Amino acid sequence: MSGAEQTLQPPVRDAPGDRPEALVGEIAARRSLRSQIAKLERDLADTLVTCFAHASVDLAAEIAEPSAPTSAAAPRLLTLRELERQRDDLARRVVQARRRLSERATEHERNRVRLERMLLEPGRHRFQRIANRDLGLGGCGVWAVRPRLGLIGMLAGWWEVKLSSGCP
Amino acid sequence: MNPPDGQPPVDADRDDGPQLHQGWIAPEVAEEFPALALIECELPLPGDRRSPRGVRDQLAALSDRHRGATALALRREPVAGAYRIFFRHIGLEPDVTRTPIEAAVLERLLRGGFISRGLLEDALLLAVVHTSVPVWALDARSRDGRLGIRPARAGERLGRAAGAPPLAAGRLVVADQSAPLAVLFGALGPECEVRRDTATVTLFSVQVAGVPFIHVDEALWVATSTIAPH
Numbered sequence: 461m462s463g464a465e466q467t468l469q470p471p472v473r474d475a476p477g478d479r480p481e482a483l484v485g486e487i488a489a490r491r492s493l494r495s496q497i498a499k500l501e502r503d504l505a506d507t508l509v510t511c512f513a514h515a516s517v518d519l520a521a522e523i524a525e526p527s528a529p530t531s532a533a534a535p536r537l538l539t540l541r542e543l544e545r546q547r548d549d550l551a552r553r554v555v556q557a558r559r560r561l562s563e564r565a566t567e568h569e570r571n572r573v574r575l576e577r578m579l580l581e582p583g584r585h586r587f588q589r590i591a592n593r594d595l596g597l598g599g600c601g602v603w604a605v606r607p608r609l610g611l612i613g614m615l616a617g618w619w620e621v622k623l624s625s626g627c628p
Numbered sequence: 629m630n631p632p633d634g635q636p637p638v639d640a641d642r643d644d645g646p647q648l649h650q651g652w653i654a655p656e657v658a659e660e661f662p663a664l665a666l667i668e669c670e671l672p673l674p675g676d677r678r679s680p681r682g683v684r685d686q687l688a689a690l691s692d693r694h695r696g697a698t699a700l701a702l703r704r705e706p707v708a709g710a711y712r713i714f715f716r717h718i719g720l721e722p723d724v725t726r727t728p729i730e731a732a733v734l735e736r737l738l739r740g741g742f743i744s745r746g747l748l749e750d751a752l753l754l755a756v757v758h759t760s761v762p763v764w765a766l767d768a769r770s771r772d773g774r775l776g777i778r779p780a781r782a783g784e785r786l787g788r789a790a791g792a793p794p795l796a797a798g799r800l801v802v803a804d805q806s807a808p809l810a811v812l813f814g815a816l817g818p819e820c821e822v823r824r825d826t827a828t829v830t831l832f833s834v835q836v837a838g839v840p841f842i843h844v845d846e847a848l849w850v851a852t853s854t855i856a857p858h
Contacts (some may be wrong), residue, residue, distance in 0.1 A: 465774050468820075487659070490660070496718055497713065497716050497717065498713045498716075498717075501709070501712055501713050502709065502713075505703040505704045505709060505712070506704065508700065508703070509700060509701055509703070509704050512697065512701075513702050520700065524723050525723070526721045526723045526724055533719055533720050533721060533724065533725060534719065534720075534796060534799050534801040534811070534814075535719065535799060535811065535812040535813060535814065536719050536779065536798045536800055537656065537657065537660055537718070537719060537779060537798065537800070538717070538718070538719050542719065546716060546719075550716070563742055610856055621643040
């Protein structure tokens, strides 16, 4: 093909007023799907960053993992069906991510209550340990119930909660 | 220079750098993405392609500013997030095919810093890291007329060379008047890459919905002023 033959010729398109109703409907549907995808992407990003802020790096990595392999993906104009599939996939990821985040928050809350009890009555929670990450906190500290003065404290029932730095 | 609706001006005059030109967008693409724009400019490359100390220092300073938490939070930032959304709209999964800014920051995390690779590469890296807007460079000799964005047609190849890799029909490409030169947000055609004997480069950037023109202008300004300080 010569260069002149290959020159881009814009396709002739109907004026918006002349388009069949179905086409106008599809254009509106595609626009709506794109805005839904945009909102879901923002929601997913918010959930992921929230996970990270609550020291759930493993959960953040899980959320960032795409649900289906897309190695053959290439930039293109998506069909209505593809847009719908992508919207549904993103919606599923957002729901799953929020559920996992909620489960993790419940777990952190449970651990915080346990830590409160450990602090109130160390003698009832002997040798129990809670890591900072299990409380949704940063750092690698560990709360542990230990006997004061070692063996003497153990025999005398002197228990205390200590926060170790935990970091190597 | 920047119109109130954030749309790029056509052929904007700049006092402090090369003139910006707005590329064309194929009608079927413009209908899907009304805010999509391609902005380009041309400038001569200096003979010495090594980065001066100031540029390398800038990269080092930026390396200190970008850590793991920054990389993760990027997706919540308006401009970086807009490119992620656009990637989804064109069928790319941004957690697999990284947006340019995320790819740059991820590489910084993996390598321990933004590595200097020469003046042009550093200029493009500085532009994307400073603004989150990607800028690409191609050899100005390889183009034929204004650049634009359109879907590839059946049987087309990436570039004009006989051995150029084939393109699937419908793939979105950056093209000139006669041939695709690069896949949109992807690889450049082999003969379009900047080589040792390239005297003039075309810098181009892609503006998507949610990215004000001023960011694109800034990205091109950072790149051009790094290559040829005004």
